[in-house]
Amino acid sequence: MPTEPAVLATTDAIPVGGGAIFPAQGVVVTQPTVGTFLGFSSTCTHRGCTVRAVAGGTISCFCHGSRFRITDGSVVGGPAPEPLPRRPVTVTDGSISLG
Template sequence: MTASEETVSAPCRRTVVATIGAAGIAAALTACGAGDDKDSSDAAGAQEPVGGGGAVLAKTSDIPVGGGKIFKDEQLVVTQPTEGEFKAFSNRCTHKQCPVTSVEGGTVNCPCHGSKFDIADGSVRGGPAPKPLPAAEISVADGSIKLL
């Protein structure tokens, strides 16, 4: 070998494993963070009960009997399973934290993987969701629904 020739060594095993591991972590984090929903950064806290500051959320007349209404900004859904009975739950599916998008046929429905939750108690009625929707605290008085 002459002085002008350089020895090029192959990367060591530790470097290869570290590089592959870093690439895998980056891919996983990118997948978890993908989406246009501005609320996706709050998905980790979605399993805790939702609360607010006592602001009026809606009129009782805004919530259909046997149905409900989704409040995207507040990250919750309010239902009226029977006349005069109001319930509130997180709007995040317990499967992959996707926001639910409809309340129909007695269930709160997630479009991502088909999970369905009962409007009366948030329990799982179908799909891959492992747990019920977390309850939120509301008060109902004088025709108004307030988030506590």
């Protein structure tokens, strides 16, 4: 019997132009524009550290300074060789779930 996906957050908990990190689920949820919610892996593609902040339009890894765009996960700066992989998120009745 299928289980319901776990709710990560409500849509109002994710700021426009920012995001939130959910380390236990290995995901970052961003809202680059009003009503657009995207999911990315929270594991930096450089050395596997968990990213630590979402601010100023970027997702940041403090281990070695890599930064990724909240719009597509692409590398903005630092040593990361690849973008953050996308993770599927769904929005239902104001709740964001992984999957």
